[in-house]
Amino acid sequence: MRTLKRSDYAGLVNYLLDPQNKQERVGDITITHCAAREPDVAILEVQHTQSLNQRAVSDKTYHLVVSFRSGEEPDARTLAAIEERLCAGLGFADHQRISVVHHDTDNLHVHIAICKIHPTRHTIHNPHNDYATLARVCADLETKFGLQRDNHLPGRRGAQSAADDMEAHAGMESLLGWIQRECRTGLVKADSWPDLHALLNAYGLAMRERGNGLVVSDEHGTTVKASSIDRSLSKARLEARLGPFVLPERAHVNEPASQESQPAGRTNSKPLTPRPGKAPPESVINDHTQEPPQGDRKRYRKAAIAGRIDTTHLYATYQQEQADARSLRAPAFLALRDRKDREIAAAKRHGRLQRAAIRLAVRDRMTKRVLYAAASKSLVNEIARIHADYQQERRQALNQYRRLAWADWLRDQAQKGNAEALAALRDRPGRGAVTGNTLGGQVQAGASQTGGDITKHGTVIRDVGGTPLRDTGDRLIVGNRFNARDLRTALMEARRLYGNRLHVEGSDAFRQAIAREAGHLGESITFDDPALEQYRTEALSQPQAKEEHHEHTSANRSRSGQPAGRGVQGDRAARDGAGQGGAESPQRGAGPIGVRPPPESRNRLRDLSSLGVVRIPGGAEVLLPGDVPDHVEQPRAAADHGVRRPVPGDRQVNAALAAVHKYVLEREQKRISLSDIPKHLAYDGFQGPASFGGLRTVDRQVLVLLQREDTIHVMAVDAARAHRLKSLRRGASLTVGPRGGITTGGRQR
Known part of the structure; x- marks a missing residue:
C-alpha cells in the first residue's frame, strides 16, 4: 500500500468522536502508547507511525468493538482492564490505540481504533484466527468480572447467517426464515420426491438443480440453497434417502409474476431462461402449463416480521x-x-x-x-x-x-413523534430483557414517551435536567452511576410516566437510595414493595439531610455534554491494578471503616461545640511528631512556578508536537514518490554530533532539522533559539546535548 487512503485512521477516530447531535453518545476517550494527550495530535502521531511502513499491502488499522449486554455498565477501571486484556490477546499490547465509549444504543460499547504498525519495529501485525482468540479471551473476562455469558462464535454461517442479519437489522422477513418456519418439518419428513414437490408447490415454491446442489425458489425467482433450510435437505442426503433427483411434473417457480404481485425492489436471482440455440429445460416448459396460484394458499411476501402489533x-x-x-x-x-x-x-x-x-x-x-x-x-x-x-x-x-x-424508517418516524412507529419498534423481536436499576409501573394515558434519541429497539434516551434516563416503554432505566439529584429527577419523571405507585428493581443500594429520596421529596409516591414502602415512610419522618453524593457516583462519569478532551485517561500501560474494583484512598493514615481515627484526626473544630473538656482518655496516648502534618513547622523551599519548564501536558508542548508530526508526515508522504528525500523522524532525545539541516515553520512553530547520516530528526525550538540558529549555514556541524541543547563550536545555542 503506497498511500494512507485505505487506512483512514483519522476518519475512523473522527467518526468515533462525533456526537452526531445526540444527547448521549461519546463517553470516556482513552489514548494509549502515544506521546500526545489530545485526540487530534494523537491522530497525527499514529498516521506518522503508519507512514513508516511502506511494504505492507493490507489494512494498517484494526477496528475492534467491545459490546456489553443490556443493563451492564462496567466502571472505568474495569473497561481499562478489559481493553488491555483484549489488545494483549490479539498481539497489540504495545501498539498505539484510541478507545471511545459510546452510550447511544441499548448496549454500552467501546470502539478501539488500533494501529497495526508497531511503534518501534515498524512492522505490521495481522492477528491469526482473531475470532477464536477473541472468543476465548471474552469468556475469561466474563468469568473474571462477573459479566453475563454470551455466545462469541457464530453458530450459523453462510446464507443462514445472512438471513438472520436481514431479519435482525432490517426487520424484514427473509425467504429462508419463512421456509424454515412454515414448512421445514414437512420437507424433512417427506418420503418421496413427489411428496416433497407437492408440499413445496402448496407453499408456492419449487426445487431444482443448480450446479452440484439443489435450490428452492419462490414465484418471483428468489432462491435459497436447500441445504441452508436444513442439512438433511442437501442433494447428497436427499438422493441417499429418496433416490436420484426427479423434477416436479408441473413447476411454477419461474413463471413471471404479475404487476400486482411483484414486490418493489430487486430480486436475488433472475428467472431461468433457455440459452440461445438450445432447447429449454423441462422445468421451463412446464412453467407455461402451470395454473395461477390460488389465493387461499400461503405465499412468501417480502414484508415486515409479524409481531403483536398490526403494522x-x-x-x-x-x-x-x-x-x-x-x-x-x-x-x-x-x-x-x-x-x-x-x-x-x-x-x-x-x-x-x-x-x-x-x-x-x-x-x-x-x-x-x-x-x-x-x-x-x-x-x-x-x-x-x-x-x-x-x-x-x-x-x-x-x-x-x-x-x-x-x-430505520420506523426509527425515523418515531423520532418525528409517531407513537405507532415507536410501539412497532418496541415490538420487534430480538429485544433483550431489561435489567439493571429500573423504575416502572402502569403507563399513564397521554404521557408523552418521545422527545429524545431513539434506538432501533425503541429505547428513548432523554436528558432530563442533566440526568440521562432511558425509557423502554414500561421501564425507566437509571443506570449504575447516580447521585441524589439523579434519583430525584428519575422519581419525578417516573411519576409523570407511571403515576404515583412505582415498581423498583435493581441493586440493594439503589433500592434503598431511591426509597430514601422518595421520603425526602415528601411527594405522594408509593412503592408496591412493602419493604421499600416502610423504608420510605421512615425516611419521610426524618429531617431531610444535606445532599450527599451516592457512593456509586464516579469522578470519571462520562456524559456527552463534556468537551471532547475530557475523559482522556492517557497511557494506561503503566497502571497497576487496572482490573481492581476500587481506588486506593489518597489520605494518609486512613484505615478501614469502623477503626478509630488517629489522634491528629480527632476533636476537630467542627466538633468543638459538642465537646465537654479537652482530655486524653488513655494515658498512653500522646501526639508524636509523625502525627503532625508535614506542612506544620517543617522548613522547605518555596515553589517558584515562574521558572518551571512546561510539562508534556501543556498546550504549548502539544502544539509543538503536532507541528513536528505534521511536518514529518508530509515529508514521508512525499518520499514515496521522490526518492531523493531522506527519511524524517521526530526528535527522540538522542545526544551527539549532527549536521544543521535548516529551519522550517509549521503552524507558527519553528522546527530545526538535525541530520545524522541518512536520517533527519525534527525538533521544535522556541523563537530565541531559532534566531541564534538562523546564522548557521546548512551542513554546519553541531552537537546535541542533554534536554535538546545545541552547541556549535563550543557555544551553547
Missing part, C-alpha cells in the same frame, strides 16, 4: 414513501446537475467577457498580464464554489430521498 398500515405507508423517493431521486439529481452546468457556463462566459474588455481597454502589456491573471484566478474560484455548492446540495438530496430499511 399493515405502517408498512403500506413505508412502501409508498420508498416508491416516491425512488421516483423523485433521479429527477432531483438531474436538476442539480443541469443547474451546475448552467452556472459553470455562465461563469466561463463572464470570464471571456472580462478578458475581452481587458484586451480592448488596456494597452500596457504588463498591466494586461496582471489583469488576465486576476480574471483567471477569479474564474477558477467561482467554478470551485459552484462545485462545492453542488456537492452539498447533492448530499442533501441524497439524505432526503435515501433508501431506508423498515427498521
Whole structure:
C-alpha cells in the first residue's frame, strides 16, 4: 500500500468522536502508547507511525468493538482492564490505540481504533484466527468480572447467517426464515420426491438443480440453497434417502409474476431462461402449463416480521414513501446537475467577457498580464464554489430521498413523534430483557414517551435536567452511576410516566437510595414493595439531610455534554491494578471503616461545640511528631512556578508536537514518490554530533532539522533559539546535548 487512503485512521477516530447531535453518545476517550494527550495530535502521531511502513499491502488499522449486554455498565477501571486484556490477546499490547465509549444504543460499547504498525519495529501485525482468540479471551473476562455469558462464535454461517442479519437489522422477513418456519418439518419428513414437490408447490415454491446442489425458489425467482433450510435437505442426503433427483411434473417457480404481485425492489436471482440455440429445460416448459396460484394458499411476501402489533398500515405507508423517493431521486439529481452546468457556463462566459474588455481597454502589456491573471484566478474560484455548492446540495438530496430499511424508517418516524412507529419498534423481536436499576409501573394515558434519541429497539434516551434516563416503554432505566439529584429527577419523571405507585428493581443500594429520596421529596409516591414502602415512610419522618453524593457516583462519569478532551485517561500501560474494583484512598493514615481515627484526626473544630473538656482518655496516648502534618513547622523551599519548564501536558508542548508530526508526515508522504528525500523522524532525545539541516515553520512553530547520516530528526525550538540558529549555514556541524541543547563550536545555542 503506497498511500494512507485505505487506512483512514483519522476518519475512523473522527467518526468515533462525533456526537452526531445526540444527547448521549461519546463517553470516556482513552489514548494509549502515544506521546500526545489530545485526540487530534494523537491522530497525527499514529498516521506518522503508519507512514513508516511502506511494504505492507493490507489494512494498517484494526477496528475492534467491545459490546456489553443490556443493563451492564462496567466502571472505568474495569473497561481499562478489559481493553488491555483484549489488545494483549490479539498481539497489540504495545501498539498505539484510541478507545471511545459510546452510550447511544441499548448496549454500552467501546470502539478501539488500533494501529497495526508497531511503534518501534515498524512492522505490521495481522492477528491469526482473531475470532477464536477473541472468543476465548471474552469468556475469561466474563468469568473474571462477573459479566453475563454470551455466545462469541457464530453458530450459523453462510446464507443462514445472512438471513438472520436481514431479519435482525432490517426487520424484514427473509425467504429462508419463512421456509424454515412454515414448512421445514414437512420437507424433512417427506418420503418421496413427489411428496416433497407437492408440499413445496402448496407453499408456492419449487426445487431444482443448480450446479452440484439443489435450490428452492419462490414465484418471483428468489432462491435459497436447500441445504441452508436444513442439512438433511442437501442433494447428497436427499438422493441417499429418496433416490436420484426427479423434477416436479408441473413447476411454477419461474413463471413471471404479475404487476400486482411483484414486490418493489430487486430480486436475488433472475428467472431461468433457455440459452440461445438450445432447447429449454423441462422445468421451463412446464412453467407455461402451470395454473395461477390460488389465493387461499400461503405465499412468501417480502414484508415486515409479524409481531403483536398490526403494522399493515405502517408498512403500506413505508412502501409508498420508498416508491416516491425512488421516483423523485433521479429527477432531483438531474436538476442539480443541469443547474451546475448552467452556472459553470455562465461563469466561463463572464470570464471571456472580462478578458475581452481587458484586451480592448488596456494597452500596457504588463498591466494586461496582471489583469488576465486576476480574471483567471477569479474564474477558477467561482467554478470551485459552484462545485462545492453542488456537492452539498447533492448530499442533501441524497439524505432526503435515501433508501431506508423498515427498521430505520420506523426509527425515523418515531423520532418525528409517531407513537405507532415507536410501539412497532418496541415490538420487534430480538429485544433483550431489561435489567439493571429500573423504575416502572402502569403507563399513564397521554404521557408523552418521545422527545429524545431513539434506538432501533425503541429505547428513548432523554436528558432530563442533566440526568440521562432511558425509557423502554414500561421501564425507566437509571443506570449504575447516580447521585441524589439523579434519583430525584428519575422519581419525578417516573411519576409523570407511571403515576404515583412505582415498581423498583435493581441493586440493594439503589433500592434503598431511591426509597430514601422518595421520603425526602415528601411527594405522594408509593412503592408496591412493602419493604421499600416502610423504608420510605421512615425516611419521610426524618429531617431531610444535606445532599450527599451516592457512593456509586464516579469522578470519571462520562456524559456527552463534556468537551471532547475530557475523559482522556492517557497511557494506561503503566497502571497497576487496572482490573481492581476500587481506588486506593489518597489520605494518609486512613484505615478501614469502623477503626478509630488517629489522634491528629480527632476533636476537630467542627466538633468543638459538642465537646465537654479537652482530655486524653488513655494515658498512653500522646501526639508524636509523625502525627503532625508535614506542612506544620517543617522548613522547605518555596515553589517558584515562574521558572518551571512546561510539562508534556501543556498546550504549548502539544502544539509543538503536532507541528513536528505534521511536518514529518508530509515529508514521508512525499518520499514515496521522490526518492531523493531522506527519511524524517521526530526528535527522540538522542545526544551527539549532527549536521544543521535548516529551519522550517509549521503552524507558527519553528522546527530545526538535525541530520545524522541518512536520517533527519525534527525538533521544535522556541523563537530565541531559532534566531541564534538562523546564522548557521546548512551542513554546519553541531552537537546535541542533554534536554535538546545545541552547541556549535563550543557555544551553547
